[in-house]
Amino acid sequence: MTEILDSTVDPQGACYNIAAVERDTGLSKDTLRVWERRYGFPKPQRDQHDERLYSLPDLEKLRLLRLLIDYGHRPGKIINRSTAELSQLVSARTPDQSPPPEIAAIIELLLQHDVDQFRNALLQALMKQGLLRFVTETVAGLNHWIGEAWLAGRVPVFDEHLYSEHIQNILRNAIIAQPGRGSGPRVLLTSLPGEKHRIGLLMVEAVLTAEGAACVALGTETPIIDIKDAVPAYRVDVVALSFSSAITQTAALSGLAELRTLLPAGVEVWGGGGALARARKAAPGVLLLRSFDDLRYALERWRVEHALR
Amino acid sequence: MTEILDSTVDPQGACYNIAAVERDTGLSKDTLRVWERRYGFPKPQRDQHDERLYSLPDLEKLRLLRLLIDYGHRPGKIINRSTAELSQLVSARTPDQSPPPEIAAIIELLLQHDVDQFRNALLQALMKQGLLRFVTETVAGLNHWIGEAWLAGRVPVFDEHLYSEHIQNILRNAIIAQPGRGSGPRVLLTSLPGEKHRIGLLMVEAVLTAEGAACVALGTETPIIDIKDAVPAYRVDVVALSFSSAITQTAALSGLAELRTLLPAGVEVWGGGGALARARKAAPGVLLLRSFDDLRYALERWRVEHALR
DNA sequence: CTCAGTCATTTGTCTTAGACATTATAAGGA
DNA sequence: TCCTTATAATGTCTAAGACAAATGACTGAG
Numbered sequence: 276m277t278e279i280l281d282s283t284v285d286p287q288g289a290c291y292n293i294a295a296v297e298r299d300t301g302l303s304k305d306t307l308r309v310w311e312r313r314y315g316f317p318k319p320q321r322d323q324h325d326e327r328l329y330s331l332p333d334l335e336k337l338r339l340l341r342l343l344i345d346y347g348h349r350p351g352k353i354i355n356r357s358t359a360e361l362s363q364l365v366s367a368r369t370p371d372q373s374p375p376p377e378i379a380a381i382i383e384l385l386l387q388h389d390v391d392q393f394r395n396a397l398l399q400a401l402m403k404q405g406l407l408r409f410v411t412e413t414v415a416g417l418n419h420w421i422g423e424a425w426l427a428g429r430v431p432v433f434d435e436h437l438y439s440e441h442i443q444n445i446l447r448n449a450i451i452a453q454p455g456r457g458s459g460p461r462v463l464l465t466s467l468p469g470e471k472h473r474i475g476l477l478m479v480e481a482v483l484t485a486e487g488a489a490c491v492a493l494g495t496e497t498p499i500i501d502i503k504d505a506v507p508a509y510r511v512d513v514v515a516l517s518f519s520s521a522i523t524q525t526a527a528l529s530g531l532a533e534l535r536t537l538l539p540a541g542v543e544v545w546g547g548g549g550a551l552a553r554a555r556k557a558a559p560g561v562l563l564l565r566s567f568d569d570l571r572y573a574l575e576r577w578r579v580e581h582a583l584r
Numbered sequence: 585m586t587e588i589l590d591s592t593v594d595p596q597g598a599c600y601n602i603a604a605v606e607r608d609t610g611l612s613k614d615t616l617r618v619w620e621r622r623y624g625f626p627k628p629q630r631d632q633h634d635e636r637l638y639s640l641p642d643l644e645k646l647r648l649l650r651l652l653i654d655y656g657h658r659p660g661k662i663i664n665r666s667t668a669e670l671s672q673l674v675s676a677r678t679p680d681q682s683p684p685p686e687i688a689a690i691i692e693l694l695l696q697h698d699v700d701q702f703r704n705a706l707l708q709a710l711m712k713q714g715l716l717r718f719v720t721e722t723v724a725g726l727n728h729w730i731g732e733a734w735l736a737g738r739v740p741v742f743d744e745h746l747y748s749e750h751i752q753n754i755l756r757n758a759i760i761a762q763p764g765r766g767s768g769p770r771v772l773l774t775s776l777p778g779e780k781h782r783i784g785l786l787m788v789e790a791v792l793t794a795e796g797a798a799c800v801a802l803g804t805e806t807p808i809i810d811i812k813d814a815v816p817a818y819r820v821d822v823v824a825l826s827f828s829s830a831i832t833q834t835a836a837l838s839g840l841a842e843l844r845t846l847l848p849a850g851v852e853v854w855g856g857g858g859a860l861a862r863a864r865k866a867a868p869g870v871l872l873l874r875s876f877d878d879l880r881y882a883l884e885r886w887r888v889e890h891a892l893r
Numbered sequence: 894c895t896c897a898g899t900c901a902t903t904t905g906t907c908t909t910a911g912a913c914a915t916t917a918t919a920a921g922g923a
Numbered sequence: 924t925c926c927t928t929a930t931a932a933t934g935t936c937t938a939a940g941a942c943a944a945a946t947g948a949c950t951g952a953g
Contacts, residue, residue, distance in 0.1 A: 293936075298777075304936085305906055312939080313904085324913065326936060349946080351903065388817045390800055433814035436774070436802035443803075447756045465745070468607050491699060493745035494752075498608050500643070505742035508697045523905095525944085526603075533604065602907075613907085614935055621910085622933085633942070635907060658917080660932065 290320065290328035300337045307337075314354045332358065335428070339365060342426055365427065374420040378413070382420060385434055393437075397445050406449050406485050410478045411567045414442060418474060439474060446477040450484050457487030460512035460543075460577050463505060465493035467530045472519035475548050479517060482567055486574050499530065503537045513543045513577065515564075518550035527551055532558035545573060599629065599637035609646045623663045641667065648674060651737070674737040683729040687722070691729060694743055702746075706754050715758050715794050719787045720876045723751060727783060748783060755786040759793050766796030769821035769852075769886050772814060774802035776839045781828035784857050788826060791876055795883050808839070812846045822852045822886065824873075827859035836860055841867035854882060 293304050302310075307327075311318055317337065319327040329337075339361040343353055353361065373379060381400070384393040401409045421438055424430040464480055466472070473495055480490050491509045493502075502514060514534065518527035527550040535544050535558055546557065547564035557563050564570045602613050611619075616636075620627055626646065628636040648670040652662055662670065683691065690709070693702040710718045730747055733739040773789055775781070782804055789799045800818045802811075811823060823843065827836035836859040844853050844867055855866065856873035866872050873879045 303906080306904085308937085309905070324936085326914095349903070350905095388819075390798075390818070431813060431817070432810040433802055433806060433817065436806055436810075437800065440801045440803045443752075444756045444760050447753045448760050451753050451757050468610060489699075491746065492749045493742055494749045497742060497745055498610075498647075500608060500647070501741040501745075504740060508740070508742065509699070510697075525905095526607075529604075530607070612935080615933090617908090618934070633907085658932070659934095 290330060291334060293319075293327045293329070296329050296334060296337065299334060300341055302337060302341060310350070310354065314351065316354050336361065338426060362427065374416060378416040378420055381413075381417060382424070382430075385421075385438055386430065388434070390437070394441055394445075397441060401445060401449060406453075406481055409449075410446070410481045414446070414474070414478055415567075417442070442474055443477060446474075446481050450477070450481050450490075453484045458578060458582075459483070459486060459488030459574060460581070461489045461491060461510060462513045462515050463491045463493065463502070463509060463511040464515050464517075465497040465502065466495045466517045468496045468498055469526070470518055471495050472517070472548075475517045475519055478567075479515060479547070479570065482570060483515075483574065486571060488574060499534055499537065502534060506538055506542055511542065512581075513545055514538065515545040515547070518546065518548040524550050528557055531561045535560050543577070545570075599639060600643060602636045602638070605638050605643060605646065608643060609650055611646060611650060619659070619663065623660065625663050645670065671737075683725065687725040687729055690722075690726060691733065691739075694730075694747055695739065697743070699746070703750055703754075706750060710754060710758065715762075715790055718758075719755070719790050723755070723783070723787055724876075726751070751783055752786060755783070755790050759786070759790050759799075762793045767887060767891075768792070768795060768797030768883060769890070770798045770800060770819060771822045771824050772800045772802065772811070772818060772820040773824050773826075774806040774811065775804045775826045777805045777807055778835075779827055780804050781826070781857075784826045784828055787876075788824060788856065788879065791879055792824075792883065795880060797883060808843055808846065811843060815847055815851055820851065821890075822854055823847065824854040824856070827855065827857040833859050833863050837863060837866055840870045844869050852886070854879075 291299070293307060296302070296307060297304050307317065310316060311327075317329055317333040319329040319333060322328050336358045339358065340350065340354060343361060343364055344350055348364070353364070356364075374382065377400070381393070381396050384396050397413075400413045404413065417438070421430055421435060425432075425435050462483055464476060464483070466476060476492070476495065480492050483490050491505070491511055493505065497505070505511075506514065516527075516531060516534070518530075527546065527548075531544060531546045538544065540560070543562060544560060545562045545564055547570065551557075551563055552565055562573055564573060600608070602616060605611070605616060606613050616626065619625060626638060626642040628638040628642065631637050645667045648667065649659065649663060652670060652673060653659055657673070662673070665673075682688065686709070690702070690705050693705050706722075709722045713722065726747070730739055730744060734741075734744050771792055773785060773792070775785060785801070785804065789801050792799050800814070800820055802814065806814070814820075815823065825836075825840060825843070827839075836855065836857075840853060840855045847853065849869070852871060853869065854871045854873055856879065860866075860872055861874055863872055863874075871882055873882060
């Protein structure tokens with residue numbers, strides 16, 4: 276009898292095949308193989324058919340490497356350091372050691388696994404701050420700090436899953452409770468295939484809805500061609516795409532440019548999210564939003580431009 | 585002067601490199617190359633460095649192929665037919681019956697792309713029927729018929745995305761509005777890696793919450809090992825897994841069996857969803873739920889058994 | 894002292910063909 | 924009709940090499 280369903284995990288050695296590592300670290304199979312060839316890491320075991328089997332420590336080191344590379348380190352410079360050294364580099368990178376107390380308190384509740392109290396804390400923050408501040412301060416902060424802590428291994432996977440679910444509940448609840456739209460544009464909101472992060476998308480939807488735009492939210496991973504077809508069907512004025520840092524900046528920019536060529540000139544293309552936070556410039560006709568302030572400003576600009584006509 | 589930013593698109597021939605095709609069709613690069621080698625399609629042009637450049641017609645045929653393969657056709661049987669023939673195959677897939685009128689009316693609103701009216705129709709159905717009937721009748725029916733129509737090509741991808749988002753909004757809104765829990769068990773609710781369907785999970789959460797159970801929802805795709813760790817952390821009484829028909833029955837059953845061996849005997853394991861609708865029996869200690877009635881019955885049985893002790 | 898341009902190095906992605914595990918279909922037997 | 928077994932189908936993995944895009948170091952000019 277063999278492990279059928281989860282062929283990616285070997286319970287004894289906790290070994291992962293290359294597809295599982297690609298999924299869990301975001302590093303492509305090609306990259307993993309070429310790192311092994313060039314730098315000698317990761318050097319996984321092989322199964323009976325010479326296929327790679329990565330260990331859990333390998334996986335953790337790869338995650339740290341990915342983070343540090345996102346921060347600007349070069350792979351060749353750091354790949355042969357120990358996991359401990361890499362952890363140090365990560366924590367050295369965050370000088371403002373601890374999250375603000377109100378964020379820390381909520382994370383603490385999450386780590387104590389008290390579902391009801393955790394939910395109530397989020398709801399209270401929402402009531403107290405209002406939707407806009409809740410999204411741009413509390414949720415953004417929680418995303419950042421929980422992400423950090425997860426990378427450092429201080430937050431288990433299942434807690435992160437629970438966090439994501441509850442934030443979705445609360446944001447969707449808040450969005451549905453918004454009053455009808457004002458004078459804003461119709462904004463089609465989605466992400467491209469490969470980009471699975473939903474929270475960023477919901478945060479944008481919350482802000483846009485609060486500011487009076489009419490959102491057509493398609494969730495994550497809509498193929499480009501289907502976005503093209505959706506634009507005339509829903510008569511949208513703007514297509515906004517979200518790219519989390521799980522995707523490379525190049526991929527995000529090329530997706531935006533491709534979409535731009537497929538859409539009529541009257542429809543604007545906006546892109547935002549972690550992957551684009553450090554991008555310098557995009558293709559002509561593509562607007563980069565590096566913060567929620569940028570988003571609100573873009574909305575305001577749209578209003579002005581379209582009121583004059 | 586060259587196209588700097590967007591290496592994926594050649595405006596003249598509308599040519600896409602292999603990475604763009606992978607992203608847009610969901611077919612892996614390996615699959616694209618092996619199809620070319622074995623079947624002679626797609627046979628893309630090459631750029632000056634012998635790299636593949638796919639045309640837009642290729643892309644459209646690939647999407648049709650993907651659709652038909654999802655439906656159950658074999659690649660080798662259909663890959664050499666013309667795009668027109670494939671379209672015919674798609675539309676030849678006619679429904680055995682037509683949906684009941686109240687379902688058909690809502691689908692009609694979706695197809696007319698009137699977001700507000702569509703949302704209102706769903707909300708009205710919820711108000712009129714109450715959460716339980718809304719989930720077990722309206723949402724279940726919509727899932728089924730929209731799935732059918734999507735396979736037949738009568739519902740565009742983006743409409744199906746929009747449907748999914750709105751159902752999520754409404755279900756999560758209803759769940760959060762439920763009163764606190766009664767005397768039911770604590771149920772950990774999630775799916776295994778590879779199973780991405782969220783709506784089924786939310787439907788179960790809605791029913792369980794309405795019946796007084798306390799749900800710990802982890803969203804989709806929680807690795808088995810992390811489920812094991814979550815059970816003591818959240819002190820749950822039951823682990824319920826959802827398997828849509830996107831996964832094979834064998835895979836679902838083996839996942840349930842593996843989880844059963846990892847959990848203490850006092851914790852129950854329940855499995856349900858389309859993939860298990862026709863399953864005969866599961867591993868010992870695993871409860872199969874083939875309908876929402878089964879789910880409510882299982883909950884009642886748990887209450888009785890644990891009240892006696 | 895800053896800015897822009899050139900060159901060298903690093904790094905990720907694409908290429909090839911072959912091997913094989915996994916899944917689906919068909920055929921045979923209870 | 925259902926279950927088991929054989930055969931065909933299909934997708935993913937492997938290898939090393941090639942090269943473009945991205946980055947860093949260096950230079951010279953304003």
